[in-house]
Amino acid sequence: MTAEPLEVYLEERDLERGLRDDVRAGLSAEQKWLPPKWFYDARGSELFEEITRLPEYYPTRAERAVLAERAPDIAALTEAKTLIELGSGSSEKTRLLLDAFTRRGGLGTFVPLDVSVSALRGSTAQIAADYPGLRVRGIVGDFTRQLDRLPTGGRRLVVFLGGTIGNLLPAERAEFLTAMRAALEVGDWLLLGTDLVKDPSVIVPAYDDAAGVTAEFNRNVLQVINRELGADFDPGAFDHVALWDPEHEWIEMRLRATRPMRVRVLGMTVDFAAGEDLRTEVSAKFHREGIAAELAAAGFVTAEFWTDPDGLFGVTLARA
Ligand code: AVJ
Numbered sequence: 001m002t003a004e005p006l007e008v009y010l011e012e013r014d015l016e017r018g019l020r021d022d023v024r025a026g027l028s029a030e031q032k033w034l035p036p037k038w039f040y041d042a043r044g045s046e047l048f049e050e051i052t053r054l055p056e057y058y059p060t061r062a063e064r065a066v067l068a069e070r071a072p073d074i075a076a077l078t079e080a081k082t083l084i085e086l087g088s089g090s091s092e093k094t095r096l097l098l099d100a101f102t103r104r105g106g107l108g109t110f111v112p113l114d115v116s117v118s119a120l121r122g123s124t125a126q127i128a129a130d131y132p133g134l135r136v137r138g139i140v141g142d143f144t145r146q147l148d149r150l151p152t153g154g155r156r157l158v159v160f161l162g163g164t165i166g167n168l169l170p171a172e173r174a175e176f177l178t179a180m181r182a183a184l185e186v187g188d189w190l191l192l193g194t195d196l197v198k199d200p201s202v203i204v205p206a207y208d209d210a211a212g213v214t215a216e217f218n219r220n221v222l223q224v225i226n227r228e229l230g231a232d233f234d235p236g237a238f239d240h241v242a243l244w245d246p247e248h249e250w251i252e253m254r255l256r257a258t259r260p261m262r263v264r265v266l267g268m269t270v271d272f273a274a275g276e277d278l279r280t281e282v283s284a285k286f287h288r289e290g291i292a293a294e295l296a297a298a299g300f301v302t303a304e305f306w307t308d309p310d311g312l313f314g315v316t317l318a319r320a
Contacts, residue, residue, distance in 0.1 A: 083111070190319075
């Protein structure tokens, strides 16, 4: 319906400041790290879409199976007027929900929010074209920081899919869910996708695929920093590493220096020893009881918990 449905809350300048702050903090730390949101420039978003089609990367297919089966229930239970999607990316699986809501009638507005301008431009244009009558308002933003900018009023359903909540550390997760609950009102809903704990022999290959797409995705963050901040990383000199941490029950992606390196960025000199790791992502996996407990602690009430037939991925519907 709306022709240019993109609202750029997080402006280019804010984004770049965020990147600069994160690079400064992460690369000067004793254990070097970067937050995963900087993976998603146009190339990174493309590589992620490619990852979702890999034979080893089960989460997307498993979550899609749940949504395909349960979308009509979700539409009937929530009777939402506004659908807000955090970390929406391509919104490919969300179409299953939009289809169910369209059949039912009553959904007026779709609000995808993502840090990737390129992903959002594509998805908003296509969804606006494919769902005539639906108001589409894309928001460029960081889902941890833009919760107070969500549209108010009407019955809202916030969906946070893909297991992206696993990118947050436990304390960050608690803070995020609490802020989410504060942004919602009684009568609003949250649909949360979470990858489930299972044998590491299934999880690790999903983050270390044979074709090397995830490795390229991981190294792409160095290209982003080179381009945006004029750094001189040699991405080819870093190995992709995916590690299962059994204590925290999360996957860590790292970039491992294959030789000693000195990198210049933002006026800093960053030295890597041979074999030194830069942590680029945590992707936590969950148990059913843990999800319910974290939601309850934030003030949500779990209404439904569904998994795919193989029990790989969980989707929780909770009320505010
Ligand atoms: C988009 C955060 C859900 O953690 O599985 C895929 C990102 N990283 N392969 C995930 C990712 C490596 C993905 N999320």
